[in-house]
Amino acid sequence: MSPPGQPPSSPDRTVSAQRLLAACRGAASLRLIRWGRETGVDVVTLFSDKDTDANWPELADFATWVPEVPGEAWPAPEEAVAAAMDAGCDLIHPGWGALARSPAFVDQLSMTSLAWAGPLPRRHGHRVRPGNCAGTGGRAGHSGGARLAPH
Numbered sequence: 057m058s059p060p061g062q063p064p065s066s067p068d069r070t071v072s073a074q075r076l077l078a079a080c081r082g083a084a085s086l087r088l089i090r091w092g093r094e095t096g097v098d099v100v101t102l103f104s105d106k107d108t109d110a111n112w113p114e115l116a117d118f119a120t121w122v123p124e125v126p127g128e129a130w131p132a133p134e135e136a137v138a139a140a141m142d143a144g145c146d147l148i149h150p151g152w153g154a155l156a157r158s159p160a161f162v163d164q165l166s167m168t169s170l171a172w173a174g175p176l177p178r179r180h181g182h183r184v185r186p187g188n189c190a191g192t193g194g195r196a197g198h199s200g201g202a203r204l205a206p207h
Contacts, residue, residue, distance in 0.1 A: 077140035080151025085112040129154035133161035149174040
């Protein structure tokens with residue numbers, strides 16, 4: 057196990073996970089759906105009214121609607137975490153956008169049993185590792201399951 061705040065020591069870490077929430081859109085969501093099929097992990101995607109012509113909700117194992125809030129990044133951290141909990145996810149991947157850099161998302165996630173999968177968030181220019189980061193001793197972080205989702 058790597059020390060807190062340090063990159064993982066091995067790219068071949070594994071987790072025992074049943075379901076991942078892909079809290080992103082478009083190509084990022086499709087990448088995570090492909091990963092889920094390769095590893096046998098169910099993938100739940102999010103969508104909003106803006107995504108009426110999108111294909112990733114149909115390609116995912118499950119999809120859930122999350123509202124847009126004018127002037128705010130989508131999905132809101134609390135909406136993403138609530139959707140993951142409601143869908144029975146054990147992992148959540150924030151995508152590679154605003155949610156992955158959101159301190160509020162890290163805080164929301166730290167109050168759950170969900171494990172973080174994906175790019176490590178940054179605070180003050182330094183990468184931080186959420187306490188329940190998959191592969192580092194969090195609830196879902198132990199060997200014997202599917203490879204971690206793409207970073």
